[in-house]
Amino acid sequence: MTDQTEPSxxxxxxxxxxxxTLNRPKTLNAFTPDMHAGLMGGLAxxxxxxxxxxxxxxxxxxxxxxxxxxxDRDPRKMDGPPDLSDSVGRYYNTLVRRIREFDKPVTCAxxxxxxxxxxxxxxxxxxxxxxxxxxxxIGFSRIGLVPDAGTSWTLTRRLGEARAMGLALTxxxxxxxxxxxxxxxxxxxxxxxxxxxxxxxxxxxxRGPAQALRLTRNAIRAAADQPxxxxxxxxxxxQGQAGRSPDYAEGVLAFLEKRKPCFAGAHDEAEHxx
Ligand code: LHQ
Numbered sequence: 001m002t003d004q005t006e007p008s009x010x011x012x013x014x015x016x017x018x019x020x021t022l023n024r025p026k027t028l029n030a031f032t033p034d035m036h037a038g039l040m041g042g043l044a045x046x047x048x049x050x051x052x053x054x055x056x057x058x059x060x061x062x063x064x065x066x067x068x069x070x071x072d073r074d075p076r077k078m079d080g081p082p083d084l085s086d087s088v089g090r091y092y093n094t095l096v097r098r099i100r101e102f103d104k105p106v107t108c109a110x111x112x113x114x115x116x117x118x119x120x121x122x123x124x125x126x127x128x129x130x131x132x133x134x135x136x137x138i139g140f141s142r143i144g145l146v147p148d149a150g151t152s153w154t155l156t157r158r159l160g161e162a163r164a165m166g167l168a169l170t171x172x173x174x175x176x177x178x179x180x181x182x183x184x185x186x187x188x189x190x191x192x193x194x195x196x197x198x199x200x201x202x203x204x205x206x207r208g209p210a211q212a213l214r215l216t217r218n219a220i221r222a223a224a225d226q227p228x229x230x231x232x233x234x235x236x237x238x239q240g241q242a243g244r245s246p247d248y249a250e251g252v253l254a255f256l257e258k259r260k261p262c263f264a265g266a267h268d269e270a271e272h273x274x
Contacts (some may be wrong), residue, residue, distance in 0.1 A: 002032055009038030010060070011045060014199060016206030017054040018046040025061025028113055030069035037089045043098055053206040055102065056111040056123060056198055067116025067139065084145075092117055092149040099124040105205040105213055109198035110176060110185070115139045120149025123158075123184070127205075129198050130176030131191035136184075142171035157224060158184050209247035209263045 012019040017214055020042040022029035029035070039057075046052045073082055099106050099121070108122045110130035110190065115137040122128050122136075129135070138155075140147050147155065147168050155164035159182055166172065176188035189197045205213065215238040223231050242248055247263045254261035 006033065007038055008035040011042045012235065013049075013052070014056070014206075015203040016051065017056060018042065018049070018052045019056045019058065019199070019202075020046070022057070022065050024069075025059075027069055027071070028063030028066035028115075029118070030066040030071075031091070031117060032049045032072060033068045034093065034272070036095060040098060041094060045101060047103060052104070053208075053210055054105045054107065054202045056107045056109060056202040057099075057121070058195070058198065059111050063112040064110045064114040065118030066113065066136065067118045070143070076212070078131040080180045088148050088176060090118065096120060096124045096150045103214065104210070105202075105203045105208075105217070107198060107205065109194050110134045110136070111191075111194055113137060116145075117149035117151070118153040120147070121156070123154040124150055124206050127201065128180060128185040129184055129194060129201070130188050132175065132177040132188045133191060134176040134188075135173050136176065136179050137171075137173040138167045139171045139173075141169060155184070158182075187203040207263065209242075209251065209261075210246070211245050212242045212247060215242060 001265070004026070006023060008022070008024050010021040010023045010029070020039060022035060024030060024032070024035060035115070043055065046055045068087075105127070106124035106125045108128045110122050110128060113132065113135045114122050114130075116139045118137065119136050122130075138147070138151070140151070142147065146152070152168065155167060159167070163182060167174070174182065174184070176185070179185045180188035187197075219231075219234060219238055222234055226234075247261075250263060251261045
């Protein structure tokens, strides 16, 4: 259901990164097909832009994302039950995979309430920050649904079965502060500081050694699935790749010369020609 003329996702070019703002504030940025298309389009644009080296996802207004737009699923206006597996497969699984497999670091600033699939999207990002008081409302079971958008996976991996089960069965909620204390997200910060913190963090990643960050992300993810011996081999291979990169040479040189490193591609052409 689209009741606005503004784009449902706003793309802003930041300091070496792109900010994608979910923009349906009247519904707390609930997902519609149009918003999915906007987010996928924004990710494609960010991926294609060599000056963009990281992505920040956040929401406009007082919410981050209230999950699926439930007005699109009004039983009074439907002939029969919807095929939610089609909707999950077509939109949410596609989006979660796209974020997880994105070539550049993806951060998320949960600026206000996140619910249902909105939490799944926030947790799919590489680093998630939240306002201390932003509610993360799992919700699904409250409307007769099961966790989706990867939520059952991320909750269980990060919290363990006891807490994941308690949250999922009750459809309970955590504040951003509790989510950070429980290890579900990276950090919670006072609401008024969130935008600046998230933008500084994303800009820092954008200035970083892109290849090393990509390999680091892969290594951290692989660690959850394999024994130490296999992880040691993976680290060996990755370090071999990183050691051959110009970024490593620049990092060491900068250390020896007591200056900040300038990793390749971290600045645009204009910056280089100064
Ligand atoms: C909304 C929504 C919303 C539309 C607030 N839709 N308008 C499901 C189905 C299909 C396929 C794939 O996957 C999924 C997964 C899901 O995401 S299921 C989970 C869907 N989301 C929810 O169950 C959350 C529903 N919303 C809430 O429980 C509350 O609104 C929360 C806890 C998010 C916020 O509560 P409050 O801060 O008290 O705000 P509010 O309830 O007053 O909402 C403000 C407005 O936003 C209000 O509109 P109105 O015109 O009355 O001002 C809500 O109707 C609207 N809104 N969520 N999902």
